[in-house]
Amino acid sequence: MKKKPIKKTKPDISKYPDISKYPDKGLKFLTSKFSSRIYSNHFVVTCRIAAREYIFENFVEVEVADFDDAQVKIFSSNWFRVKEDPIKATKFLQRLSENPPIQELATNPLLLTLLCLVFGETGDFPANRSELYKEGIDVLLKKWDAKRNIERAQIYKNLSLKRKEDLLSYIAWVTFEQKDYFFKQKTIEMHVSTYIRNLQSPEADAESLQLDSEAVVKAIEAQHGLLVERAKGIYSFSHLTFQEYFAAREIVSSLGSRRSLSLTDLISHIEEKRWREIFLLTAGMMREADDLVQLMKKWADMLLEQEKELQQFLIWIHQKSVSIEAPCNLPAKRMFYFTLALGFEQDFAIFSVLDNALTHAITPGQDLALTLGRDSHLEVALGYDRALDLLLYLMLSIKNEPFRIFTIKGAFERIYNNFAKSLDLELQQLVESLPNLSPSYQQQRQQAERWWLNEGKSWIENFRDASIRHRNIGRIWKFNDQQRSLLKRYYDVNKFILDCLHSDCYITREVKEYIEMALLLPSDEIKKFLLPQANNPIGAD
Structure with a gap:
């Protein structure tokens, strides 16, 4: 030839x-x-799934692996170059770097394609991630058909776009709720059969349902890429994001319907990390997320409601926060002392939604004892009371680093000089009683260690007593392991609530203000607030 x-x-x-x-x-x-x-030519046959029923002779099978950062840059640059819009390529990469969750998706070639499609049409990513995923899925379900003129298996072809989304949502919820990220073909066909049976007449015979369900699974796999066959007879969603999105959609679609699924089913998973994205997506999809965030708040409060010692801890946090002056609101003050008292002081990310100035003033790994008094931004963000209490905690937490006591001593002097204030007399006398160290660094460390061995323990005890009397801070909370675990759970749930409150979802101003102002309050104080009425309280039918 x-x-x-x-x-x-x-x-x-x-x-x-x-x-x-x-x-x-x-x-x-x-x-x-x-x-x-035509054996002298090279042929490339591509398909949207990893496996087909036929293996061609003399062909080498390859699968596109996840991209690294350099490949993401090359792919997106080439994409927008072909679209004759290189400026948009630069903006795309910039916005990608500003959105770590979306950046993570970009390593998947399929999802990177979707991101480029969405960004190419809108010039940005939607602030609401559920909207972004919906746009990407619309590309797969609708635009792919229009541009490729795809022929559908008859039963699947007759399903409207909404029915297809409903089917995928049902599959996603059932599998995710059962912790099935990989599921057998027979299992997914069973879910499809259940869905089709509810659409068709009750007399639909089992054999036709089986044939229809198998055809539907193959159609979704081959034509959308939303489901993939990972191994023979083993399926999964092509990306966890799709499973999470559709599971959240099933929750939102079920609200107010006759189906038994409700927010109560979701709330029971609030402390499971794998459900985090489901919560955020659900909040973003709901017309109004008031009920959801109120149920989350109620769950958090219930964790400590019957714990007398832990309620005393919350009472102290409330009293301490009310007693100080600081350039932030009461919830931010309470979160500050909560994290400080429990040794979470390195987790300053929590302040990003409560105390924006403090977040920008603190960098990860920063030595606060060295910084305080030298960084005006940090001092302004903290205010005198919080800066002083932070130093007191840093001092009282020292165990085997005596030299740091003298570092903190210098910070004390800088702080009350900069704020033109003085310590309470007893505390000031204790700080001034610390010896002055030699200019020699080696001698400084030796002097500090000798002082620690001879006087350190008694000095710390006196300093703690004075801190408690004059500043209401420094008390040793003798929590057992179970109580500390409960406090950590309480902290994590409240932190998650803040993430939801400040995600791109619609929450009425009254509910948002109530939840923030009641954050970390003891039970007796919460009762003083007028609770906005939730439509679906925990335990309701």
């Missing part, structure tokens, strides 16, 4: 009238026929 450029070697489909009826078999036939006859 005479060699021809591959682009000119086009099979005449009209010679093979049965091929259009059986596209898969036709592909196999044509590929085998032409690749064997």
Whole structure:
């Protein structure tokens, strides 16, 4: 056969009238026929899933792996170059770096394609991640059909776009709730059969349902890429994001319907990390997320409601926060002392939604004892009371680093000089009683260690007593392991509530203000607030 450029070697489909009826078999036939006859050419056959029912002879199978950062940059730059919009490529990469959750998705070639499609149309990513995922899924479910003229399996073809989304949502919820990230083909076909049976007449026979469900699974797999066959007879959603999105959609779609699924089902998973994205997506999809965040707040409060010692701890936090002056609101003060007292002082990310100035003034790994008094931004963000109490806690937490006591001593002097204030007399006398160290660094450390061995323990005890009397701070909370675990759970749930409050979801101003102002309050104080009425309280039918 005479060699021809591959682009000119086009099979005449009209010679093979049965091929259009059986596209898969036709592909196999044509590929085998032409690749064997035109053996000197190179052929590439692509498909949107990792496995097909037929393996071509003399073909090498490859699968596109996840991209690294450099490949993401190359792909997106090439994408927008082809679209003749290189400026948008630069903006795309910049916005990607500003959104770590979206940046993580970009390592998946399929999802990177979707991100480029969405960004190409809107010039930005939606602030609400559920909207972003919806746009991407719309690309798969609708635009892919329009641009590729895809023929559907009959039963699947007859499903409207909403029905397809409903089916995927049902599958996602059932599998995610059962912790099934990978599921057998028979299992997913069973879920499809259940869904189809509810759409069709009750008399639908089992055999036709089985055939229909198998066809639907194959159609979703081959034509959308939302489900993939990971191994023989083992399926999963092509990305966890899709499973999470559709599971959240099922929750929102079920609200107010006759189905038994409700917010109560979701709230029971609030402390499970794998459900975090489901909560955020659900809040973003709801017309109004008031009920959801109120139920989350109620769950948090219930954790410590019957714990007398832990309620005393919350009472101290409340009293301490009310007694100080600081350039922030009461919830931010309470969170500050909560994290400080429990040794969470390194987790300053929590302040990002409560105390923005403090967040920007503190950097990860920063030595606060060295910084305080030298960084005006940090001093302004903290205010005198919190800066002083932070130093007191740093001092009282020292165990085997005596030299740091003298570092903190210098910070005390800088703080009350900069704020033109003085310590309470007893505390000031204790700080001034610390010896002055030699200019020699080596001698400084030796002097500090000798002082610690001879006087350190008694000095710390006196300093703690004075801190408690004059500043109401420094008390040793003798929590057992179970209580500390409960406090950590309480802290994590409240932190998560703040993330939801400040995500891109609609919450009425009254509910948002109530939850923030009641954050970390003891039970007796919470009762003083007027609770906005939730439509779906825990335990309701």
